Amino acid sequence: MSKEVLLRKLQALNLIAVDLQLFLDTHPGNKEALEDYRQVTKQYQKLREDYEYEYGPLTNFGYMTSFDQYSWVNDPWPWEQR
Incomplete structure (x- = not known):
């Protein structure tokens, strides 16, 4: 499932x-x-949990129990999206 689809489902729930x-x-x-x-x-x-496992934490305090890297800095910032 894509990142956008997961986010939409989370918003709906x-x-x-x-x-x-x-x-x-x-x-x-x-x-x-x-x-x-x-x-x-x-x-x-x-x-x-599925989203955070695949794409990283949703909030700055997230619910992930371990981090291999700080992957959220690898994604485009909201103002960089086109």
């Missing part, structure tokens, strides 16, 4: 998780929504 979290704030007893939230966050965490 993040939006779903936030939406479910907001719903659960007002409907804390909704078991179906809670299970959906658990499933979405589990999918997000797995996809994030």
Whole structure:
């Protein structure tokens, strides 16, 4: 899966998780929504791990446990993309 596709999927899962979290704030007893939230966050965490394994950390504190190199400096900076 390409870097861009993985990022789009992560963004979509993040939006779903936030939406479910907001719903659960007002409907804390909704078991179906809670299970959906658990499933979405589990999918997000797995996809994030896959992304970070392949392309490096998503944040400056990332979730990677080891680094062979600081590979994020090898990618183009956002203003260098065309």
